Amino acid sequence: MILFKTAADLGRHLVKLASGGDSIGFVPTMGALHQGHLSLIAASKKENAATVCSIFVNPTQFNDPKDFEKYPVTIEKDIDLLEKAGVDILFLPSVTEMYPDGTGSLPVYPLGYLETILEGKYRPGHFQGVCQVMDRLLTLVKADNLYMGQKDYQQCMVVRLLIGYRRYKTRFHACPTLRESDGLAMSSRNQRLSAAERQQAVAISRALSAIKNDIAPGSTQPLLTRAEEFLCDNGFTVDYVALCAAGSLEPVTAWDGKEPLVALAAAYLNEVRLIDNMLIP
Numbered sequence: 001m002i003l004f005k006t007a008a009d010l011g012r013h014l015v016k017l018a019s020g021g022d023s024i025g026f027v028p029t030m031g032a033l034h035q036g037h038l039s040l041i042a043a044s045k046k047e048n049a050a051t052v053c054s055i056f057v058n059p060t061q062f063n064d065p066k067d068f069e070k071y072p073v074t075i076e077k078d079i080d081l082l083e084k085a086g087v088d089i090l091f092l093p094s095v096t097e098m099y100p101d102g103t104g105s106l107p108v109y110p111l112g113y114l115e116t117i118l119e120g121k122y123r124p125g126h127f128q129g130v131c132q133v134m135d136r137l138l139t140l141v142k143a144d145n146l147y148m149g150q151k152d153y154q155q156c157m158v159v160r161l162l163i164g165y166r167r168y169k170t171r172f173h174a175c176p177t178l179r180e181s182d183g184l185a186m187s188s189r190n191q192r193l194s195a196a197e198r199q200q201a202v203a204i205s206r207a208l209s210a211i212k213n214d215i216a217p218g219s220t221q222p223l224l225t226r227a228e229e230f231l232c233d234n235g236f237t238v239d240y241v242a243l244c245a246a247g248s249l250e251p252v253t254a255w256d257g258k259e260p261l262v263a264l265a266a267a268y269l270n271e272v273r274l275i276d277n278m279l280i281p
């Protein structure tokens with residue numbers, strides 16, 4: 001694995017690779033890696049001659065400064081995992097390398113409705129930050145294929161929109177959510193949970209599974225209320241539990257029994273905010 005810390009060095013190497021006709025797969029991350037990240041790398045390795053992974057904790061996508069400060073950093077372990085996973089190139093930039101002109105006047109992206117709901121509503125500015133970092137990374141890496149996790153369902157939609165808006169040639173791949181054996185979605189933020197919180201955390205995937213199992217045509221509100229109560233009973237403070245059309249994220253209040261849905265939840269266990277989602281069917 002070759003490690004690059006500057007955009008210029010990365011760019012020079014990638015030009016050489018691309019001129020040889022090698023297809024490039026790209027997996028952007030914020031580090032504190034787990035099996036979920038490694039599954040994206042495996043998907044990229046299967047379909048590309050070279051796989052690039054980036055680790056960058058992007059300050060512009062954190063609406064809560066405390067969340068940014070406490071974001072887990074395990075860089076030595078990450079490098080070891082990436083080496084073992086067979087990643088070809090690791091891009092590990094600094095903030096000034098990513099934003100040479102500072103973060104004060106970065107572009108604003110027309111995200112429309114997507115920015116007003118769910119994560120967009122509860123984390124104002126978050127998806128602008130996601131677009132700022134992804135725009136820069138996609139310009140630098142010029143990947144043929146981009147692999148991101150369905151765990152961040154709305155983020156996948158935002159990045160798809162960005163790719164279209166900026167006319168990148170990169171193909172987007174949404175990969176399934178990897179879970180712990182009890183169902184908890186793998187997440188770097190899980191590392192911040194105490195042993196007791198870790199036990200409680202599984203309630204978020206149980207709440208979504210219950211919605212998935214119990215849903216029937218008609219009003220969705222009783223299911224959502226029950227899920228929210230279940231999370232509160234298990235020590236969560238809920239931002240949202242929602243049932244939305246899988247393609248648009250428009251809320252679905254009365255289900256026709258046919259439309260593909262996604263159930264999504266975001267909730268705090270003390271200071272740690274967890275998100276999860278499940279597709280229905």
Ligand code: AMP
Pocket residue numbers: 028029030031035036037039040147148149150151152175176177178179185186187188
């Ligand atoms: P992050 O480091 O949290 O920004 O995540 C980097 C990428 O890994 C994003 O595309 C995430 O959606 C994806 N990811 C995070 N958790 C999981 C998971 N449990 N399963 C699959 N992909 C994941």
